[in-house]
Amino acid sequence: MISPINLMHKTIAFMQRWPGLMAVLAFAGGVASYILVERKESLAQLIAVFLLLSWLWLLLDNWLRERIEQRFGIVLSPILVRFALQTVHQESLFFALPFFLAVTSWHHGQAAFTILIIFCALVSVVDPLYYKKLAPHRTLFVVFHAFALFVVLLIVLPVLMQLTTSQSMAAALGIAVLLSLPSLGAIMPGGRWWRVPFLLCLLTILSAGLWQLRSWVPPAAMRLNAITLSHEMDYEQRKPGDSISQVNSYDLQQQGLYSFTAVTVPRGLNEQIFHVWLHNGKEVDRIKLNITGVSSSGYRAWSHKLNFPANAEGKWQVEVVTESEQLIGLARFTVTVAAPAPQLQADF
Structure with a gap:
């Protein structure tokens, strides 16, 4: 033996x-x-x-x-x-x-x-x-x-x-x-x-x-399944509208933007995350969201930002971060100058 x-x-x-x-x-x-x-x-x-x-x-x-x-x-x-x-x-x-x-x-x-x-x-x-x-x-x-x-x-x-x-x-x-x-x-x-x-x-x-x-340090226990920027949100279906990557400043001021995220965490775990809005690399807003662990489809949450600066043109990004500033994911979009309104000419 x-x-x-x-x-x-x-x-x-x-x-x-x-x-x-x-x-x-x-x-x-x-x-x-x-x-x-x-x-x-x-x-x-x-x-x-x-x-x-x-x-x-x-x-x-x-x-x-x-x-x-x-x-x-x-x-x-x-x-x-x-x-x-x-x-x-x-x-x-x-x-x-x-x-x-x-x-x-x-x-x-x-x-x-x-x-x-x-x-x-x-x-x-x-x-x-x-x-x-x-x-x-x-x-x-x-x-x-x-x-x-x-x-x-x-x-x-x-x-x-x-x-x-x-x-x-x-x-x-x-x-x-x-x-x-x-x-x-x-x-x-x-x-x-x-x-x-x-x-x-x-x-x-x-x-x-x-x-x-x-x-x-990546947040190893969490995963970003989806992130979408849109002008619309279906509250009943909990689904965003069409994704955008570019918007003019007029539409942005009038409609604002939804930032939709689906985040997967282990079941039973309650997390607090933030949607951080940055304009040309500078933070301009931070919106807190609470999520809970669910199935592989992820916990769906969104923020709706309406208050944008008057000079909003430039590069924007929305970062999804934890309380300890660990990045989960991000999305980028560009704001362009609004097209001038057409002028009416009177006939004399």
Whole structure:
């Protein structure tokens, strides 16, 4: 009979021969969970629970290894621990990737965040990069570790705890930074009175900097199904009229514009979003809307703007953002000069 330790070592050897297998499985799990989240299937929640448990095991690694050795006399090799750490990173990054690919606005700074996830996911798969370039550099490895945790928390918190996108963003940032504190402590020299205050200041500055860049983080739990700008709205059918991309200033002043959006969020989740109207890059209005999680068709909501400036000509856009300024999507339109009214000529 094969002992558990031998079985684990054989499993590690197999995975090392096929390093991309775990990444493929994690990515497939992310795609499946992304689809199932919209239908509130329990499998999506189970996947999220599994990821959180794997991170909990990782954080309690030293304590668990000591308890296992004391109780069962089994010594877990550093190779096993190192492999487990790499596996958790792969699971987290590849699991989260489908969520971010589906909601990223590629013409926005969000593209940089999603590309960073792709890069980190590839690093976690390529052993020469992970073990020879990343792992030996303690500071860089801690940042990589915290980033992977931050990314996966952005996915699982809305699903498991029904936190809004803004709440999930703040909680994920706080948890990732706080759980990195023990690892950061190993970087600092010991026995100095200023060590703890310095670390606290460092974490505060890091958190503040990341929060300022929060608009670059795609709202992974939300998806914009549709956005339409129109002069008309069918209130009974909850459908907009014909979409427009250009309007003259006279029609704009007389009729105004409806901004219609259909946003998908997990069932049971209540969100607050904003329609932000910008004229030539400057914000001129912000309209608050409340949405709730429904089926894949999305929660349909709209705002009707009638108050436009007298000199409304130029480039306009309507951004759909969360409370934490994370961009969900946008639409653009152009306002042209109104055609002069025809003059009547009298006959004498």
